[in-house]
Amino acid sequence: MAESHAHVHAHAHAAPTSFIRKYIFSLDHKVIGIQYWLLAMAAVIVGMALSLLMRLHLVWPTAQMSWLESIWPTGAAGGVMTPELYLGLMTMHGTIMVFFVLTTAPQSGFGNYALPIQIGAADMAFPTLNMLSFWVTFVGFIVALAAIFVTGGAPISGWTGYPPLSALPEAGPGQGAGQTLWIVSLAIFAVGSLLGALNFITTILDLRAKGLTLMRMPLTCWAWFVTAILALLAFAVLLAAGVLLLMDRTAGTSFFVPGGLVVSDKIINHSGGSPLLWQHLFWFFGHPEVYIAILPGMGVVSQILSTFARKPIYGYRAMVYAIVGIGILGFGVWGHHMFMSGMSPYTAVTFSVLTMAIGVPSAIKTFNWIGTLWGARIRFASPMMYAIAFVSVFVTGGLSGIFLGQPSVDFYFHDTYFVVAHFHLIMGVAAIYGMFAGTAYWFPKMFGRFMNEPINKIHCWVTFLGVYAIFGPMHYLGLAGHPRRYSELTGVKFLQPLEPLQYFITIAAIATITAQVLFLVNVFWSMFKGRRCQEENPWESTTLEWTVPSPPPHDNFAGVVPVVYRGPYEYSVPGASKDYLMQTDPEGAAKPAH
Amino acid sequence: MPLLLAILIWGICAAIAIPFFTRTWWMPQAISAHARTVDDQIVLTTIITGIVFILAHLALGYTVLFYGKRRAGAATYSHGNTTYELLWSSAAGILFIGLTLMGTKVWGAIHFQPAPPGALQIELTGQQFAWNVRYSGPDGKFGALDIKQINDQSGNPLGVDAKDPNGKDDITAPTMPVPVNRPIEVILRTKDVTHAFNVPELRLKLDTVPGLLGRLHFTADKTGVFELACAELCGLGHYKMRSFLEVMEPAKFDAWIQEKLKEKSAP
Numbered sequence: 001m002a003e004s005h006a007h008v009h010a011h012a013h014a015a016p017t018s019f020i021r022k023y024i025f026s027l028d029h030k031v032i033g034i035q036y037w038l039l040a041m042a043a044v045i046v047g048m049a050l051s052l053l054m055r056l057h058l059v060w061p062t063a064q065m066s067w068l069e070s071i072w073p074t075g076a077a078g079g080v081m082t083p084e085l086y087l088g089l090m091t092m093h094g095t096i097m098v099f100f101v102l103t104t105a106p107q108s109g110f111g112n113y114a115l116p117i118q119i120g121a122a123d124m125a126f127p128t129l130n131m132l133s134f135w136v137t138f139v140g141f142i143v144a145l146a147a148i149f150v151t152g153g154a155p156i157s158g159w160t161g162y163p164p165l166s167a168l169p170e171a172g173p174g175q176g177a178g179q180t181l182w183i184v185s186l187a188i189f190a191v192g193s194l195l196g197a198l199n200f201i202t203t204i205l206d207l208r209a210k211g212l213t214l215m216r217m218p219l220t221c222w223a224w225f226v227t228a229i230l231a232l233l234a235f236a237v238l239l240a241a242g243v244l245l246l247m248d249r250t251a252g253t254s255f256f257v258p259g260g261l262v263v264s265d266k267i268i269n270h271s272g273g274s275p276l277l278w279q280h281l282f283w284f285f286g287h288p289e290v291y292i293a294i295l296p297g298m299g300v301v302s303q304i305l306s307t308f309a310r311k312p313i314y315g316y317r318a319m320v321y322a323i324v325g326i327g328i329l330g331f332g333v334w335g336h337h338m339f340m341s342g343m344s345p346y347t348a349v350t351f352s353v354l355t356m357a358i359g360v361p362s363a364i365k366t367f368n369w370i371g372t373l374w375g376a377r378i379r380f381a382s383p384m385m386y387a388i389a390f391v392s393v394f395v396t397g398g399l400s401g402i403f404l405g406q407p408s409v410d411f412y413f414h415d416t417y418f419v420v421a422h423f424h425l426i427m428g429v430a431a432i433y434g435m436f437a438g439t440a441y442w443f444p445k446m447f448g449r450f451m452n453e454p455i456n457k458i459h460c461w462v463t464f465l466g467v468y469a470i471f472g473p474m475h476y477l478g479l480a481g482h483p484r485r486y487s488e489l490t491g492v493k494f495l496q497p498l499e500p501l502q503y504f505i506t507i508a509a510i511a512t513i514t515a516q517v518l519f520l521v522n523v524f525w526s527m528f529k530g531r532r533c534q535e536e537n538p539w540e541s542t543t544l545e546w547t548v549p550s551p552p553p554h555d556n557f558a559g560v561v562p563v564v565y566r567g568p569y570e571y572s573v574p575g576a577s578k579d580y581l582m583q584t585d586p587e588g589a590a591k592p593a594h
Numbered sequence: 595m596p597l598l599l600a601i602l603i604w605g606i607c608a609a610i611a612i613p614f615f616t617r618t619w620w621m622p623q624a625i626s627a628h629a630r631t632v633d634d635q636i637v638l639t640t641i642i643t644g645i646v647f648i649l650a651h652l653a654l655g656y657t658v659l660f661y662g663k664r665r666a667g668a669a670t671y672s673h674g675n676t677t678y679e680l681l682w683s684s685a686a687g688i689l690f691i692g693l694t695l696m697g698t699k700v701w702g703a704i705h706f707q708p709a710p711p712g713a714l715q716i717e718l719t720g721q722q723f724a725w726n727v728r729y730s731g732p733d734g735k736f737g738a739l740d741i742k743q744i745n746d747q748s749g750n751p752l753g754v755d756a757k758d759p760n761g762k763d764d765i766t767a768p769t770m771p772v773p774v775n776r777p778i779e780v781i782l783r784t785k786d787v788t789h790a791f792n793v794p795e796l797r798l799k800l801d802t803v804p805g806l807l808g809r810l811h812f813t814a815d816k817t818g819v820f821e822l823a824c825a826e827l828c829g830l831g832h833y834k835m836r837s838f839l840e841v842m843e844p845a846k847f848d849a850w851i852q853e854k855l856k857e858k859s860a861p
Contacts, residue, residue: 083830158827164804165787165829171722172829258805262741263722263786275788275804309661315674318683340790340826341801342808345705349698356690363686366650368674373657375670380595380662388658392603395650396610399643406694408635408701412621412797415790415825461602472610476619481794485827491834492823494622494794501619572669579668 013127015554025135027127028554032134033113034446039138040105040435041523043096046145048513050093055506057081059499061488075153084173086487088154091174092147095159095182098289099189100141102431106296107231108133108196110438111224113446115200117545118218120209120562122555125202129195136192140185147181155179158485160286163256163278167248167270170263183246190239193231200228209544211564215320216583218543218568219313222320223299226327227292233331234288241281248273276341283334290427291330295323297434298365298394301387304437305372306569307541308384310579313569314371315364322361322368329358339407340414348407355405362398366391377572381539382456386437389464390430396468397426400475415485418478421471429467436460439523444538448550449530452522459518466512473501542582543568596662600655607651614640622794625816625841629797631700639693709779709811716770717781719752720789720802723831725822726751729765731855737761744785752785765854771840773847774817782808790826793839801826814841 016022026032056063064079075085112130116123124130148154153174157166161182169176204225208217217225244255248270256278259271306313313319335343335351343351369391378384400422403409413419436459443451480498489495489502537546544562545552562584570581573588581587613619624630661669717728717736730736737758744753754761772778782791784802791810792799800808824835842850 083833087827087830087832156827156830162788162827165827168787171787260741261786261804262744265744265746267741273805276806310669312671312673314672315676315679318674318676318679340799341803342806345701348705349694352694352698353691356694357687359690360683360687363690364679364683367679367682370650370653370657371674371678373654373661375672376657376661377665377667377669378596378658378662380599385599388599388603388654391654392606392651395647395654399647402643402690402693403636403639405690406635406639406697407705408632408697409639411701411799412632412636412794414799415792461599464602465606468606468610472606475610476613479621480619481622483792483823483825486833487830488833492821492836494821494823498619572671574668574671 013123025131027123027131029112029116029124029127029130030446030552032130033109033111035134036112036137037105037109037439039134039141040101040109041520043100043104043141044432045520047093047097047101048516050089050096052509052513053081054086054089054093055509057086057487058489059503059506061490071149072153083487084153084156087156087158087485088148088174088178090485091155091158091182092144095185096144097428098159098293099186100137100144102293102427103189103193103231103289104137105435106300106431106438107200107224107227107292108137108193110220110300110435110442111200111227111296114442114545115221115224116203116207117548117552117556118221118543119204119207119212120544120557120564121203121207122557124199125206126199130199133192133196133199136188136195140188140192143181143185143188147178147185150177150181152176153178155182160282161245161278162282163245163248163273163275164261164263164268167245167257168261168263168268169249170266170268180246180249183242183249187239187242187246190235190242193235194239197228197232197235200224201232204228209562209564212583215317216564216567218299219302219316219319219323220296220299222323223295226323227295230288230292230295230327230330234285234292237281238285241278241285244281245278276338279338279341280334283337284331286337287334288330290423291326293427293431294434295326297390297431297437298323300434300438300441301390302365302369302372303543303568304383304387304441305369305391306571307539308379308381308387309372309376310379310571311372311376311569312567312571314368314374316567316569318364319368322364325361326358329354329361333358336405336410339410345407352405352407356402359398359402359405366395366398381440382451382453382460383437383441383539385457385460386433386440389460390433390437392464393425393433393467394430397422397424397430401426412481413478415483416478417474417482417484420484421474421478424471424474425467429471436519441539442545443523443526444533445545445550445552447527447530448533449526449528450533450538451526451530455518455522459515459522462515462518463512466508466515469508470505470512473505477501537582540578540580542570542580544583547582547584596659600659603651603655603658607648607655611644611648614644621797623816624797625795625814625818625820626797626812627815628704628812629795631703632797635697635700638696642689642693704811709809710777713777713779713811714772715779715781716772717783718770718791718802719783719785720791720824720828720835721751721785722787722829723824723835724768725770725835725837727767727770727837728752728754729767729851729854730760731763731765731851733760733763735760737764741785763855763858765851765858767854769838769840770822771842771847771850772814773844774841775813775815776844777811777813779809779811782810787828788826789824789828789835791822792825793820793822795820796839799825814839817841817843
């Protein structure tokens with residue numbers, strides 16, 4: 001025990017006293033976690049605003065919005081959005097959402113906040129590095145914002161930035177300074193993520209409390225652990241690809257640009273490169289990135305379903321194997337983004353089989369979530385509502401992947417709205433429901449106050465209806481062959497009968513985005529005025545963060561080293577004195593779990 | 595409250611699923627044998643995923659409705675069941691992987707085999723934001739290309755080399771007339787960035803990757819005019835980059851070729 005004490009103190013640091021060291025350049029993982037969470041909240045507001053403008057333009061392309069001109073004098077001259085402004089908004093919507101929301105809050109936000117406490121540590125393994133990770137990410141966000149407003153406009157090549165469009169400034173407006181800033185932003189973000197990933201992996205491997213074996217870790221920790229490994233391997237590749245693309249643009253190299261191109265009547269002075277090289281590098285990052293976005297949400301939802309079902313998670317081991325399986329298979333499926341690039345059919349079949357195989361661990365997770373709910377005694381608190389909505393959205397978004405993973409079917413659906421529906425549901429909405437759930441669940445721990453429950457519940461189900469009203473009809477657009485990334489719907493005739501669906505989607509988007517005000521107001525109002533949470537464990541959960549005060553002291557456990565006696569989800573144990581046994585509860589510890 | 599939630603979950607499930615059955619918004623008509631086999635695969639996939647979709651939502655709604663607080667007694671204490679776990683994952687694995695392997699058969703005929711001999715070769719070149727369609731003419735040979743000779747004004751948007759005799763009878767057009775019921779091989783190229791050949795009625799799509807040639811083949815068996823809409827983001831005019839696949843009777847096609855040749859030889 002004495003040795004463990006020394007161990008904890010070696011990693012703890014003195015509580016800061018100045019405002020700047022306490023709230024701005026803090027080393028405390030809890031403050032850093034909240035900083036990441038707030039950054040994601042700022043980013044999601046920007047990202048949503050961009051999508052709203054896109055939706056408005058799609059159905060009212062000639063509407064004059066003079067305020068638009070004051071923001072983008074050339075992109076919206078006369079208040080009418082140009083195609084290049086639309087594509088710029090689209091690029092930045094995708095980039096901001098994927099990187100600064102979906103990668104930032106679930107992993108770095110909640111992970112930073114809850115992981116060290118859940119494993120019984122005083123802080124992350126490298127607190128200074130942790131602070132650096134956040135501020136690097138923050139700078140990346142500022143650069144991304146600059147790309148939206150820079151002279152010449154935002155880049156128009158989409159969040160995937162395929163060269164030569166992204167490599168040649170001649171290829172379109174926005175492909176000058178905007179595109180360069182975009183690459184720099186991604187590279188900075190990749191550096192921040194790499195630093196964060198190293199910290200997470202080391203923390204989990206080295207700083208677990210006594211008795212907390214790997215197979216006793218909460219599923220949240222497993223998800224953050226595997227996500228960190230994915231981030232370490234994937235962001236390294238994105239960083240390299242970004243540097244090469246930057247060199248193609250500024251240093252005269254030709255990694256991604258072949259010879260013999262004529263752009264805007266100008267012969268391009270590049271030769272020998274391959275646009276496919278970028279696609280491979282990008283998607284080698286890009287597909288694991290999908291799991292980086294969704295795995296933490298799966299972890300949070302597993303934790304919440306078990307807690308509020310008052311049941312052990314169904315098939316804990318299977319859940320762990322599924323997370324690890326998704327992580328491993330996640331690196332073998334990137335080619336399914338490239339079925340349309342002239343890939344050898346044999347290669348495509350291999351990627352397709354691996355893609356279908358990754359459906360199996362996802363199916364296991366779904367099965368186990370429903371298994372956890374089966375025979376439960378559900379407490380319908382708002383975190384549980386968000387978690388139940390997550391399961392629905394995850395199933396819907398996952399199943400459309402079964403279409404897209406088959407090359408024969410993908411030849412029809414590729415680059416249509418069907419794909420837009422698929423990835424928004426599985427990677428966007430599901431992950432965001434994970435964030436809603438995590439926010440509602442950990443809010444009392446983070447701020448010592450509860451969120452307003454009725455408002456959260458209304459928000460949960462209005463948003464649920466809303467996202468299905470937005471992304472449901474996009475499946476039908478895709479079935480009808482509607483290509484994505486079209487800034488106007490007037491250029492192609494077969495799109496005209498589909499316009500009513502587009503109207504419907506825009507109306508649904510306006511309503512759903514408006515409903516998010518409920519959540520934002522609830523968060524900031526509750527932070528200062530919400531009902532006080534005096535107790536340590538308001539949800540009667542079992543994991544370690546619920547053994548410390550709300551909010552926890554600077555070094556979490558006040559120098560006391562927790563000892564773990566059991567797995568994370570011991571609810572409704574027959575013969576126990578209450579309907580949950582915390583991981584640190586010595587009651588009945590001598591007996592085996594069954 | 596639980597009843598309301600269950601109705602919401604089931605209602606959403608039904609609202610998403612019903613248009614797939616009624617086919618309110620469905621694929622456009624299929625104009626080749628291959629397109630129809632793709633449709634069969636899509637329908638099969640819809641049925642299988644539809645069953646899983648509906649079962650999952652029925653179960654989710656059921657748990658919300660019947661396992662709430664009003665339920666008597668404590669929750670079941672169970673850590674899961676390995677047999678069920680294995681059964682379910684094997685079933686999912688066989689279903690998913692089986693589906694894609696079946697799809698491979700559908701796909702194989704067109705992508706594992708080259709175009710049949712005697713197929714009419716047509717070269718399709720994308721550029722921001724138009725398609726150029728080239729026919730090799732009576733000699734069956736495409737002329738060499740030289741990017742320095744590209745000149746839109748003089749009617750040589752592709753830069754067909756004036757010195758190459760094979761190019762003398764090459765025909766270029768902004769649209770793509772093809773004879774019905776004859777195998778067509780499309781050779782895809784681009785002058786600038788990546789575009790994508792996309793005719794929904796053929797259920798075919800392929801990127802024009804700069805520096806590479808793409809190859810596709812099809813046999814259209816219905817006449818008509820079908821839009822060819824670019825499917826890969828290529829810049830600000832992406833939304834209006836389109837051409838037309840014009841499937842016509844062979845006699846009409848031959849007449850069109852002859853007329854084009856006559857235009858070309860005229861001063």
